[in-house]
Amino acid sequence: MPTRASGAGPTSSGDAIRAIPVRHWGRWVSAAAIAAALGWLGWSAVRSGFVDGAQVRHYQFSRLILEGLRATVVLAVAAQTAGIVLGVVFAVLRLSKNVVASWLSGAYIWFFRGTPVLVQLFFWYNGVPSVWKRITIGIPFTHLTLYSARTVDFMTPFMAAFLGLALNEGAYMAEIVRAGILSVDEGQVEAAQALGMTPLLTMRRIVLPQAMRVIVPPTGNEFISMLKTTSLASAITYGELLRRSSDIYSTNLDVVPLLVVASLWYLALTTVASAGQYALERRYGRGLRR
Amino acid sequence: MTDGPVTATAMVRAERVHKRFGRVEALRGVELTVAPGEVTVVIGPSGSGKSTFLRCINHLEQITAGRLWVDGELVGYRQDGDRIYELREREVARRRAAIGMVFQRFNLFPHMTALGNVTEAPVRVKRIPSSRAETDARRLLERVGLADKIDCYPAELSGGQQQRVAIARALALEPKLMLFDEPTSALDPELVGEVLAVMRGLAADGMTMIVVTHEMGFAREVGHHLVFMDDGVVVEEGPPRQMFAEPQEPRTRAFLSKIL
Numbered sequence: 001m002p003t004r005a006s007g008a009g010p011t012s013s014g015d016a017i018r019a020i021p022v023r024h025w026g027r028w029v030s031a032a033a034i035a036a037a038l039g040w041l042g043w044s045a046v047r048s049g050f051v052d053g054a055q056v057r058h059y060q061f062s063r064l065i066l067e068g069l070r071a072t073v074v075l076a077v078a079a080q081t082a083g084i085v086l087g088v089v090f091a092v093l094r095l096s097k098n099v100v101a102s103w104l105s106g107a108y109i110w111f112f113r114g115t116p117v118l119v120q121l122f123f124w125y126n127g128v129p130s131v132w133k134r135i136t137i138g139i140p141f142t143h144l145t146l147y148s149a150r151t152v153d154f155m156t157p158f159m160a161a162f163l164g165l166a167l168n169e170g171a172y173m174a175e176i177v178r179a180g181i182l183s184v185d186e187g188q189v190e191a192a193q194a195l196g197m198t199p200l201l202t203m204r205r206i207v208l209p210q211a212m213r214v215i216v217p218p219t220g221n222e223f224i225s226m227l228k229t230t231s232l233a234s235a236i237t238y239g240e241l242l243r244r245s246s247d248i249y250s251t252n253l254d255v256v257p258l259l260v261v262a263s264l265w266y267l268a269l270t271t272v273a274s275a276g277q278y279a280l281e282r283r284y285g286r287g288l289r290r
Numbered sequence: 291m292t293d294g295p296v297t298a299t300a301m302v303r304a305e306r307v308h309k310r311f312g313r314v315e316a317l318r319g320v321e322l323t324v325a326p327g328e329v330t331v332v333i334g335p336s337g338s339g340k341s342t343f344l345r346c347i348n349h350l351e352q353i354t355a356g357r358l359w360v361d362g363e364l365v366g367y368r369q370d371g372d373r374i375y376e377l378r379e380r381e382v383a384r385r386r387a388a389i390g391m392v393f394q395r396f397n398l399f400p401h402m403t404a405l406g407n408v409t410e411a412p413v414r415v416k417r418i419p420s421s422r423a424e425t426d427a428r429r430l431l432e433r434v435g436l437a438d439k440i441d442c443y444p445a446e447l448s449g450g451q452q453q454r455v456a457i458a459r460a461l462a463l464e465p466k467l468m469l470f471d472e473p474t475s476a477l478d479p480e481l482v483g484e485v486l487a488v489m490r491g492l493a494a495d496g497m498t499m500i501v502v503t504h505e506m507g508f509a510r511e512v513g514h515h516l517v518f519m520d521d522g523v524v525v526e527e528g529p530p531r532q533m534f535a536e537p538q539e540p541r542t543r544a545f546l547s548k549i550l
Contacts, residue, residue, distance in 0.1 A: 191397035191456075194348055195411035195463065196387025199379055205414060209401045 055257035059248065060264065068244030069265050075161055075240060076227045076269075082166035083226075084219065087173020092203060094178055105174065112171035118232050120168055125160035125236040161233035169226060176218045180211030212284040220277030224270045231266075241265055301326045301361055301467055301498045302347060308355035309342055316342040318522035319356065324500060324515070326466075329493045331513035331530065332502045335545060339522040340502045344469050347500070348389050349382050360389065361466060387415055390460030394472040396452040398444040404431060404455045405440045408462050416463065423462075430458040434488050450481030454488055461492075468492065470501040506550060510534055518542045 045051045059065055093105035112120070129151040138145040184207050192202040234243035245258040302324040309317040316339045324330045332340045345351045346358060349366045358365040366382060368375045377385075398407050408427035412418040418426075431440055434454040444452050453473055460468060470489065474482045486508050493499060493512050503509065509516055509530050516530040518539070526539045534550070537543045 185397075187393060187395055187397040188399065190350055191391075191393060191399070193350060193383070194386055194389070194391035194393075195459070196383045196385075196415045197411065198383045201414055205410065206399055210399075 050256045051260065052254070052257050055254055056260050056264075059245075059254075059258055059261045062248075064244045064248060065241070065261060065265070068239060068241040068262075069269075071158075071238065071244075072227065072230050072240040072265075073269065075158065075165070075230045075233060075238070076223070078162055079165035079169055079230070080223050080226045082162070083169025083173045083222070086166065086170025087175075087177045088208070090170060090174035091177035091181060094174060095181060109171045109174055112168050113175075117164065117168050117229060118235060121161060121164040121232060121236050124164045125155060125157065128160075129155050157233065157236050157238035160236055161230070161238045165226065165229065165233070169222065172222060173219070176222070177211065177215055180213075180215035181207055183214045184210045209284075213281075216280050216284050217277070220273065220280070223277075224273050227269045227273060228266055299326070300324060300359070301328075302500065303359045304343075304356065305358075306356035307343070307346065307353050307358050309339070309346055309351055310354045316522055317346070317353070320519075320522070320524055322517065322524055322527075324467075324498065326498050327496045328514045329499045329501065329512055330515045330517060331509040332500065332517045332519060333504070333506070333509060333545075334519035334525075338519045340519045341471050343519070344391075344471050344500060344502050347467075348386055348391050348469060350391075360385070383415075387411070387463050388466055390463060390465035390468040392453070392456050392460055392468070392470045392473045394475050396444070396449070396456045396476070398452055398456055398459070400444050403441050403443055404436060404447070404458075407444070407455055408459045411459070412462050427458070427462060430461055431455070433461075433491075434458045435484070448481060449477045450484045453477065453485045457485075457488055457492075466498065468497055468499045470499065470503065472502055472504070474503065474505055504549070506534070518545065520545070 046053075090105045090108055093101040094109070096102050096105075132151050135147070135149055135151050135154050136145060137147040181203075188206055188210065189202055192206045197205070230240050231242040233240055234246065237243070239247075241262050245262040249255045249258040300323045302322065304320050304322040307317050307320040308315065318339075320339070320343055322330075322343075332343070334340050342351060346353050347360060347365065352366055363385065364374070365385070366377055368377055368381075399410065402410065405424065405427055408430055409420065409423040412423040412426065413420050428437070428440060431437060434457055436451060436454055436458070439447060439451060439455075442451075444455070447455065457473075473489070474485050477485065482505070486505060489499070489501070489508070490512055501508070501513070513530045515527065516533045517527045518525050518533070518537075518541075520541050526533065526537065526542045533542070534546065537546055
């Protein structure tokens with residue numbers, strides 16, 4: 001059949017469709033019902049006299065609470081950062097052809113994922129100093145000592161909380177990083193190998209940057225979770241947000257307002273973290289179609 | 291086994307090369323010699339072992355029997371008298387850097403620009419100062435006709451452009467041998483020509499090339515040596531025009547009649 005030119009170019013969209021949209025009456029009804037239920041809940045809480053807005057406003061920016069807030073952020077950032085580093089190291093070890101490395105990493109993940117964080121915190125704070133009395137860092141087979149201290153002095157509440165949370169987080173991060181590494185196309189590794197890149201260089205320059213796209217979203221979740229998990233450190237007397245709040249309400253008995261104060265700060269922190277996660281995801285989606 | 295006189299001059303020499311994947315034997319005694327400056331085109335049905343053989347040359351696969359030399363050096367091993375030692379990763383990597391490879395699916399690094407893809411190996415592997423590597427990379431990208439795409443990410447390029455970046459990336463290490471693994475098979479038909487043109491240019495410059503392809507026109511016009519593989523062995527080899535005109539083996543004849 002001979003081809004034929006139709007001669008028709010693109011047309012203007014002057015005759016756009018103007019239709020009357022479907023009305024969703026059910027949504028209005030359900031929204032009203034939910035608003036009524038929440039309103040009743042709030043009103044009854046205020047009427048009980050235990051939720052005092054003035055108290056909340058008074059404590060929200062008080063010195064002790066702000067100190068706790070700072071301590072929470074410091075602990076969460078430190079533990080998460082160390083957890084990410086541990087996660088990358090143990091994920092690479094887990095995927096290594098070296099049997100010893102792979103086994104070691106498997107054992108680490110098994111142990112730290114398999115015991116409660118709170119138990120781990122107690123272990124670091126109370127258990128370790130009674131088992132190992134002194135910590136000494138020196139050069140083996142010489143008398144040179146670089147650092148030596150009684151374990152009780154070294155294992156401050158912060159140190160115990162940091163070690164416990166970081167090691168626990170490292171086990172979860174190792175699995176996240178491992179999933180990220182496995183998500184990278186095998187052809188990428190082959191291309192890097194064909195260019196004479198060593199396994200370590202390939203991991204650092206080619207695989208991990210691409211794995212980031214898979215690693216970042218769950219890591220954001222982990223950090224949000226970490227911000228809240230730091231509250232467990234209150235159990236080993238670390239002066240973070242919850243500990244400071246309970247310090248105050250144990251003297252003046254304003255339990256509910258102070259729990260509201262702490263919750264509002266946790267919400268603020270997690271909101272900021274979510275925004276950061278979104279920005280990071282955009283950054284690592286660069287140059288990729290999907 | 292010592293290196294014979296042929297090995298000294300051959301760029302690639304394969305003697306009874308076998309490769310086994312579990313129960314499947316992909317290569318069953320490949321014999322092949324590639325002279326420097328020669329374009330060898332390997333054809334054959336899918337599953338004939340031609341890609342596997344190419345990957346063995348670059349040690350992406352380890353051969354299970356036989357001997358394979360590139361430029362007089364055993365691939366993946368070091369021979370000392372009668373003993374054969376496995377090479378360390380670092381040494382394998384060093385030898386791979388002297389061989390360029392182009393893949394069917396391009397395998398460009400998606401998180402780097404065209405320029406980044408080309409400079410990566412010279413800077414990180416050969417430790418060439420990045421300013422010089424960049425000058426060289428610009429020249430290479432110009433050579434493959436992509437001077438205006440230097441700052442594009444792979445996702446912003448067409449398949450043909452991506453494959454040309456991949457060729458420039460392989461050339462950046464100044465390889466003595468280039469391996470092409472079905473370089474045009476993943477391309478839309480209208481993009482095949484631009485990639486073949488670049489390869490033609492390379493051949494004209496005297497690059498030693500081994501090309502696994504289904505492009506019979508390229509094999510006929512550019513190839514110095516045509517190799518037909520089937521079922522893990524080299525069935526027939528010779529000058530392309532002669533082989534296309536009068537194939538000697540029945541299997542070669544059957545294959546060519548299906549595709550020509």
